[in-house]
Amino acid sequence: MAAASTAVAVSGVIATAGGDDQRDFHLPTVMLIRESFPHIDFVGLPTATGPLYHLVVAALSGPFGFGAAATQAVGAIFAVALAVLAVAFAQAAPTWTGRALAVAPLLLSAYFWQSALWMLTDDAAMLFAFAALAVSLRFDGARAQLAVGVLIAAAIATRQNSVWLLLPACAAYAVAGGGPRRPDIAALTRICAPGLGTLAGLTVLWGGIAPPAGRAMNAMHRSPTSLSFVAAVAAVFLVPVVLAVSPLTEVRSWAREASVVGVVAALPAVVFASAATLAPDDARRGGLVWSAVGSLPDVAGRSPVLIVLAFVGGFAATVLVRTVPARAGVVLATALPALAAVLVFGAQLYQKYAELPVAVLTVLLLVPLFAAGRVRRRWPLICLAALQAALTAGLVGLPILQSL
Structure with missing residues (x-):
């Protein structure tokens, strides 16, 4: 990973939205902090996020007078640390295949790699x-x-x-x-x-x-469909986990409760506009879910695809909450609506805003399930890993090759 980040930095490739954000926001912010230290204007920084990432990268790169490429490579330290942490957490799984499948949803994510290769927070x-x-x-x-x-x-x-x-x-x-x-x-x-x-x-x-x-x-505006969006993204990750660990009888025993939660999760996509938007409106555009939503016609501005995915995500999350140990279950049950509530107050529902937190939650669920011998089938998790790898190849790898 560090080698890939360094190679992209040295080559000067600026690709994907991640590269654009580095060029327009995060690299200028780090350089401004370095130039103005110790009189840093935290109010005037050209970024929409908190300053901790930029402060750390500036502190590590500034004393050595690193240029743009070396500073970009330094920014990958957080991705490397996240990968090390995920792999260390996964050591509780008894086999190397279990450990690999447990961390794959996060470490094969296109958005993990965008933030590893370019300067993103x-x-x-x-x-x-x-x-x-x-x-x-x-x-x-x-x-x-x-x-x-x-x-x-x-x-x-x-x-x-x-x-x-x-x-x-x-x-x-x-x-x-x-x-x-x-x-x-x-x-x-x-x-x-x-x-x-x-x-x-x-x-x-x-x-x-x-x-x-x-x-x-x-x-500019709010995102009232955030609950449905988060549930739809969760469906991509949690349905394979349910298929991997839950027998059909267990799913049936929680079907009524899970269906109620699924309806609640899908409701915002029915009440509010949930069709994919087109550029330059980035409110609901880009990534796997919005691409799927945009692939089929909407009905009066409402997306049947998002409604179905949100229902499935709410259903799967409820089954897992009832399946995993109480502490892990309550974390999942509260994390998803809390994330959705926060995303209401943003103008864009980008895939990465939900995918990375959901991927982290998936790793945190899978490791103890592997450790307890609860994983009955591996093929759903292999399919999830393959999907993540294919999306990363298309969303990150291909644009890099096209830029060379």
Whole structure:
């Protein structure tokens, strides 16, 4: 991965939306921080995200006077760290094939690779998100809670929409030990205060939820179909997991409850406009889900494809919530609606905004399922890995080759 990132940086290839964002926003932000240090104007930075990624890359590249290519290569450090963390977490799976299939949904994602090859904040935010949720699932106690809080704060300082992490982190604490427990204000403070304080500080500093450079675009409109979109993306990842671990009798036993959740997930796509948009309107465009939505006609601006996918995603998520251990189940049950709630307040529903968090959740679910011997069939997970690899080849690999 590091070699691929360095090769792309040295070649000067700018491809995909990731390359465009590096050129227009993230590389200029890092260079501006380096040039203005120590008098950094955090309000005037040309980015819509938090400054932590840019500060770290500037701190690592600035003292050596790195040029654009070397600075770009330094930016891949977060992707490398995320890959190392995912592989380390997967060591609990008993076989190498299980470990490979568990991490494939994330490490074969086109959006993971875009952020690895070009300077984007996505992998950095997912590094902190993965670490926070992994600690939430595996550990308890004051130190673990504080570590989770600090990791969430780092994620928010990287991408402020990472505030969605607070709900699943608190939910994991609430069912630690396998069952509900009474709220502990001190514990919830350790989990929530660092992140909420970071978000409040950035909001006061910027005079809004985003820096002025990114505020106008995100204030254009809201995304009320976000719940359906997140559920549709989740369907791509969670249906293979259900097929891999759940016997048909188990699926049937939860079918009524899962169907109700599926209807709720699909409802926004029925009530609000859910058809794919066309350039230059990026509100609902790009990526696997919106490409599938755009491939078939809509009905009065509503997409039957999104409605069906959202129902399936809600159904599959509910089956898994009832199948996996309580702590993992409550994390999944709260993470998806929390992510959707945050995405309502953005102007675009880009595939990567939902895919990377859902991919992280998928890894966190699959590893303990492999460890417990719950994976009955591997072919659904092989199909998911193949889909991710094919999409990455088409969305990232092919544009790079065409640019050479």
